[in-house]
Amino acid sequence: xxxxxxxxxxxxxxxxxxxxxxxxxxxxxxxxxxxxxxxxxxxxxxxxxxxxxxxxxxxxxxxxxxxxxxxxxxxxxxxxxxxxxxxxxxxxxxxxxxxxxxxxxxxxxxxxxxxxxxxxxxxxxxxxxxxxxxxxxxxxxxxx
Ligand code: CO
Numbered sequence: 001x002x003x004x005x006x007x008x009x010x011x012x013x014x015x016x017x018x019x020x021x022x023x024x025x026x027x028x029x030x031x032x033x034x035x036x037x038x039x040x041x042x043x044x045x046x047x048x049x050x051x052x053x054x055x056x057x058x059x060x061x062x063x064x065x066x067x068x069x070x071x072x073x074x075x076x077x078x079x080x081x082x083x084x085x086x087x088x089x090x091x092x093x094x095x096x097x098x099x100x101x102x103x104x105x106x107x108x109x110x111x112x113x114x115x116x117x118x119x120x121x122x123x124x125x126x127x128x129x130x131x132x133x134x135x136x137x138x139x140x141x142x143x144x
Contacts, residue, residue, distance in 0.1 A: 001036040001050040014136045015053045021069045021112035042088045044126045046133030057130040061123045071107035076100035099128045
């Protein structure tokens with residue numbers, strides 16, 4: 001799939017909820033997004049980045065693939081950390097971004113099962129970055 005680059009308008013829009021995680025359409029989209037993320041050596045990819053304005057993102061961290069459908073951050077730590085981030089929609093751009101150190105996320109996985117992740121570090125950062133995409137928020141909007 002082709003990755004949309006900033007300032008494409010789709011990247012700035014809040015995405016819609018996925019209605020049927022189990023549909024063939026959703027399942028195909030997930031497969032194609034995983035391939036696209038991997039072939040571009042990305043840590044994560046959100047559906048709006050491939051021109052699909054739906055609340056769906058994929059993250060691969062520490063050898064584990066996470067498919068997050070309609071994810072929601074339910075808790076963030078007051079403690080923050082700052083690290084350099086990149087984004088496939090901003091080739092060659094790296095910015096120092098401050099984010100919560102820990103997050104709790106509720107979502108549906110690729111089987112449509114309700115899941116919860118409570119994590120910190122790189123995965124917590126990737127979750128915040130990708131879920132921001134689903135709300136039309138880009139890392140440049142988080143830069144100080
Ligand atoms: Co991004």
